[in-house]
Amino acid sequence: MEWQTDILGTDFESCGFEARGIDGVPRRATLVRHVPGSAQRPAVNGAVLFLHGWSDYFFNVALAEFWTQQGFRFYALDMHNHGRNLREDSTGGYVAHLDDYDAEIGTAIGMIRSGGAGNGEPEPLTLMGHSTGGLVAALWVSRHPGMVQFLVLNSPWLEMHGSSLVRRAAQLMVKPVARIRPLTVLRLPERGFYYRSISSSAEGEWALDEKYRPPLAFPLRAGWLSAVLSGHTRVARGLDIDIPILVLLSGASANGMIWRESMRHSDAVLDVNIMALRAMTLGRSVTLERVDGGLHDVFLSASPVRDDAYARLARWIRGFITDRGNTSATDAASDEGGQE
Template sequence: MITQSHEYKPDVLGAGYEQLTLNFPDDYDGKVTATLVRKKADQPTQKAVLYIHGFIDYFFQKEMAEQFNQHGYDFYALDLRKYGRSHLAHQKYYYVLNLNEYDAEITEALNIIGQEGHSSVVLSGHSTGGLTSTLYAAHHPKHPLIKALWCNSPFYDFNMPLWKKKLALPKLSALGKRLPKLQFPSELNKWYVTSLHKDLKGEWDFDLEWKKKTYPKVYLSFIRSIYEAQKEIHTGVQVNIPALIMHSHKTTYPKKFNQDAQTTDVILEVKDIIKYGNKLQGDLTVMTIQNGLHDLVLSAPPVRAEVYQKLFEWLALKDL
């Protein structure tokens, strides 16, 4: 196999991490870039993983990358357009009109991974990235590289009462088509980032500009783009590769910082993940992680150790 080299530069995560800027045609806001981050395994391998972060997020989970490296995978992650490393001064953070906009960087990243000598890719996504990666896998059933899908608490439904889903969401989505820049209360639990960051009440070091402590309002364009993508998921899309859907054991809504904020999903309703995860068609495994946070790989040490054990056991079982 002939491999092609690309001009990576050192990444903010330090030794062994490299980044590559991906350029795309201008969109409705102007210049657009995405960023591919790479961490290679110690030994040459044809296996790789491509990770896609969630909303108000970016790639910083070094332990996850190194776990994949230790199990014989080169690790790649995307910072999507208008997120993290890819955000440009003229752009509104996280602004999107349709989740399919991200197909361009996922496709380009996969092309690069293939050019760099890989024949097998685990496509992975967390939260909104789990929704995006599921739909990408469903829309590209014959992609030559994608051999498995691993979703970490995918955003398969909005976490809100049924009456809001039935009455408010369709109206907000319709309004979002006409007034995409209108903002609406996000209702995100304020304790989530607090439970993670080392300077607050967690153990992780990340950039609080790129992954903000609070985000009180979202653009209606985001609500519309998610709603339209979820409608497709809710019909039960076909996924032609083995898929592993992981989620916490329960959802809570802490009003003050407490143990629930450190041992449950405070962002999405896990019952929705289970319901719609099980509607996917194909070789599917939906798995509960006891005491998991919304981002399962940021949970307490014994919890995330179980995540990795179960993940790599599953990949071995599927011969991936």
């Protein structure tokens, strides 16, 4: 495995690798790491691994810088059939079972731990996921207890719009097609409202590479939707995660087939009230933060709103991670921060 300068510039490196799942199929993923050239607070609080959403990739430099400034080593994983792994023959965004991500997540965590402090002590790891990546992260943690110590979810996709009844009806319709012809493209209405609100090529402020993050997302296939619905069912039954969890959501949703100005300061993808209810089924220690004016990715919102989101995240980090009793480490970080 060889690290090379990433598409995000000299402060980032990436490493492509293949991970073989329990089905024996090798899948290509890419791990990205933040390697700032300037002096930074020492990484005394462990590492963070970020999982992107569906039809997306890691591009948020500010998010990496935030975690680094908080005393973490920051990593992000472009999962298979996404982002940096896309090739001409890729089936963009497709996964037949959400468990198919297990091998690449496990491999990435192994790579992260191998690059740790090397003092013999296990390094605390925080897993962070956005949207579908949040669903994947929550399910992965529930199936691999003890592998990570903290979980942060940014607008996780934990349930379908409407209710569990909508999900069950969708499962009845999709499962037969997914079983026989999983790559069948479902002809559903396409909206680019969220992309319109974030991309600098539209009306947003973020530079997105359309090779990695298409405006109208990837084709929605039966096998993929069936996998997501199965994941939602598992969440609804309760995951019993026993580590601290932070869930960040917008304060409101704005759905519909016609563009509305409210979509500039609300979640135009998910029903945040349903997500808030489902968040309570994740585990025993769940902190829910509602960010007024937040977009679907609260850290891509307008500047004052994302400042609020980062402040809420920083407060949770202080409460659950940096004040967990590792006083010598946090004191060292504070001393170093005071010298900057």
